Amino acid sequence: MDKNIQNYINANLNTDLHALLLKNSPFSDVSMHEIVQQIKGKQVALKKFPFLLKEGILFPPQLNLEQSSSEKTAVYKSALLKSEKFIDLTAGFGIDAYYLSENFNEITLVEQNPDLLEIVRNNWNVLGKKATFINQKLEKFLAENKEVFDVVYLDPARRDNNRNKVFLLEDLSPDILAIREELLSSATQVVIKLSPLIDLKYLASVLPAIFRIDIIAVKNDVKEIVIFLSNQKDNKISCNCVNLESDEPVFKFMFGEEENAVAEYGEPEKYIYIPNNAILKAGVFNLISQKMRLKKLHPNSHIYTSDSQINDFPGRVFEMKVIDAKKIQKKSQYNIISKNYPLKPEEIKKKYNIKDGGEKYLIFTQSKKGKIILKSV
Numbered sequence: 001m002d003k004n005i006q007n008y009i010n011a012n013l014n015t016d017l018h019a020l021l022l023k024n025s026p027f028s029d030v031s032m033h034e035i036v037q038q039i040k041g042k043q044v045a046l047k048k049f050p051f052l053l054k055e056g057i058l059f060p061p062q063l064n065l066e067q068s069s070s071e072k073t074a075v076y077k078s079a080l081l082k083s084e085k086f087i088d089l090t091a092g093f094g095i096d097a098y099y100l101s102e103n104f105n106e107i108t109l110v111e112q113n114p115d116l117l118e119i120v121r122n123n124w125n126v127l128g129k130k131a132t133f134i135n136q137k138l139e140k141f142l143a144e145n146k147e148v149f150d151v152v153y154l155d156p157a158r159r160d161n162n163r164n165k166v167f168l169l170e171d172l173s174p175d176i177l178a179i180r181e182e183l184l185s186s187a188t189q190v191v192i193k194l195s196p197l198i199d200l201k202y203l204a205s206v207l208p209a210i211f212r213i214d215i216i217a218v219k220n221d222v223k224e225i226v227i228f229l230s231n232q233k234d235n236k237i238s239c240n241c242v243n244l245e246s247d248e249p250v251f252k253f254m255f256g257e258e259e260n261a262v263a264e265y266g267e268p269e270k271y272i273y274i275p276n277n278a279i280l281k282a283g284v285f286n287l288i289s290q291k292m293r294l295k296k297l298h299p300n301s302h303i304y305t306s307d308s309q310i311n312d313f314p315g316r317v318f319e320m321k322v323i324d325a326k327k328i329q330k331k332s333q334y335n336i337i338s339k340n341y342p343l344k345p346e347e348i349k350k351k352y353n354i355k356d357g358g359e360k361y362l363i364f365t366q367s368k369k370g371k372i373i374l375k376s377v
Ligand SMILES: C[S@@+](CC[C@H](N)C(=O)[O-])C[C@H]1O[C@@H](n2cnc3c(N)ncnc32)[C@H](O)[C@@H]1O
Pocket: 067, 068, 069, 089, 090, 091, 092, 093, 094, 095, 096, 097, 110, 111, 112, 113, 116, 136, 137, 138, 139, 155, 156, 157, 173, 174
């Protein structure tokens, strides 16, 4: 809050933080560690949540910053929720709660970490946003709570970072399976943010109350799987594949539709389509062929084709033709895409002596007839 400290922080936004940590703090009542935490926070905020670049805002340690949702995905989720009473049971740094509660009148934040909750309380005060702040374990809160909320939101933390093992709900804090009954009886709707690593079929099997799943990518990088649960659902699950920061349309389907979908196969025609990563995560490889009336090149290639262009494809569209490998000029420049092909882009670049980048593309893949190379026209 001190003006001199704020000025020192702002003057050091681009300083090497390791070097800064070795220096003595110029202030008697604030350590260099605390100053560096605020500088790091501002650096992250610049990219991830610019609305927090205000005087008086405090930033938590790096782990809490990393765990926070980005402003972009939070804004998307907020447009889906509107009612009276909102509660975030895993408030963290409060980014999700700040946006998701926009269309609610009563807001409650629960967080087990007292220091973090105090930071959020300070920041919401600075931002002029009102809420009830509860420093408690959410399991205890749920056991004692008698109120019914319109929306209960959770963004559980990963317990460990072992990326190699199968990702289950039991690996999260809180364990959603252990509290699912309490969650469903405390709200009309339960909304949970999950990692893109989680398997959708597993989710649908262990949480039968799911009625909606959103797969959210930002610039084709899948960031979140968001599930919506309710006790009043019928037995259908609607799914939405979204690629934010692109002009690609949302791809909607009903869970299970892929099982009965039939793809039409064909050799490359004038237009080539690669679905965005939200769709690839959903695994609707046949459904996209059937719904968009596109031919698929190969069961494992997930590349599609048509003679006349369709405009509302949720992914990238190229105008291409099949070429002979001998026609690839040495030292020419291309963006290389390799899908269902034995060589990786790096290996392809070496083998054909191609430079990376430029406007044109080469796609190395397989059709039902075998290996093929496609080139932008
Ligand atoms: C991934 S972070 C939430 C980030 C938040 N959505 C945001 O946008 O800033 C998860 C938070 O849940 C809290 N948490 C985990 N288990 C909890 C529990 N059993 N009770 C209360 N809080 C819990 C953690 O302390 C952590 O701050």
